[in-house]
Amino acid sequence: MKHIIATLSILLMLSAGCKRDFDAANPNAPTVESFWKSSDDAVKGINAVYGTFYRTPALYSRWIYYHGILKSDEGFGSGGDGGLNNLMRFNQTNYNDGLTSLTWETLYVGVFRANQVIANVPNIPMDEGLKTRIIAEAKFLRALFYFNLTLYFGRPVILLTPSQTTDKPGNATTQEAYAQVAQDLNEAIPGLPERYTGTDLGRATKGAAYALLGKTHLQQKNYQAALDAFNWLVTGPGRQIYSLTRNYRDNFRVNTENNSESVFEIQFNENLAENTDDDVDESRTNNTGTSISQFFGPPGVGFNDGAARRWLIDEFFQETNATGGRDPRLEASFIFDNMDPRGPAFSMVYGQTFASRYGNGPNANGVWFRKLLNDHWKNEEGFRSPNNYRLIRYADVLLMYAECLNGLNRSAEAYPYVDEVRLRAGMRTLSVARPGLNQAQFLAQLKHERIVELAGEGWRWADLLRWGDLSKALASRDPEFETFVAGKHEYYPIPQRDIDLNPNLTQNPSY
Incomplete structure (x- = not known):
């Protein structure tokens, strides 16, 4: 009986479908008009904007780290992913390649969601304080999405209202895009709280907005605006x-998240409801863990798709700490043969010694980024790491503050902020180690300080771009830069399919 009814229903739908107007709106689909009605809708709307972070794999689940870490001189494509390896060698002929085009696309998903909130929440009758906060959060998140679009693509399209299929906007300039980021942040700051507690922990705060605003101005070398x-x-x-944690390693452990040094971090959990640890496609489910640890994990515990350059280890040996030992940030930042100063037989890699895992084989000289991994509590990696990504740390803010002062030719005033970061690591103060540096010398020192403090955290590409240091000269420590073309490879190509659909959109130079 049920089978007959079901079959009849299908036949009726098929016969009706022959006369259907396919341009008509689906009466069963939710619409903008039917959704934005209550404060619950507003909260769901802003949560969906944060949800863009977890769309697999283009943003903070995986690929954003490739763009910020592996593409720089810090890292390289070390595994069998040919597309990734070619991209890290600045060899991209397919401008629709998912590694770049899906990042562009997903960032615009976030922009679209934020625009929905900004356009519709003001009209909802609800608590005015909550309304103000939600709109401010949306502007912060839109600013973060546009910051990434500008950093990696240079000339994005600026969309400030919910987009329509008929829209055909042209590129903004890099300066116009950063100006919009700054405007969104300035408008967001008054409506954001200083802190959150409970389930709201991890939402955008006033401090996060000020920090991203400073980064935005600093990236353009607008030192006074960044300092402000x-x-x-x-x-x-x-x-x-905000203050620095006593233990540097606490910034990268799963059990010390959202600490006093965290200005803004991407929140992850382990997806315990899932029965497998396979990779996640958002068409099935949203991965609220991050899969980067699986792809950055060394051989035997992960895929080894991305690894660190050996020159980074040498950078840490430029000076000893205050007691004559080595910089403790070294073993907190990397997995390598001498994590333990006694050597490979004492350096532990996920429950085994480095010597027993890699011996004298092809990985004996390997170096892997440790900060995004889970070796402090697991014996292998997976696709659903719950370890939060500390997007902006207070140590980063202090070093950027010093860079602003130095850029304003106030180098002597910048010393205490670098000293604060160095002292936490047990290093001698810069005031003692290298007093009296001029502006150029101080910048050179800051470049070193940012490597040893922030290696493998995703800011190296932005640093190199800001300093004007992207060139073939980097090939001396990263051979992939042999094919770097100045005036071209500072930015990714804009997806060709978008250009094909929009006559007002133009490709980036030299592509």
């Missing part, structure tokens, strides 16, 4: 909120 933004965190109210 960072002031809230370094000399203003934020100084009572």
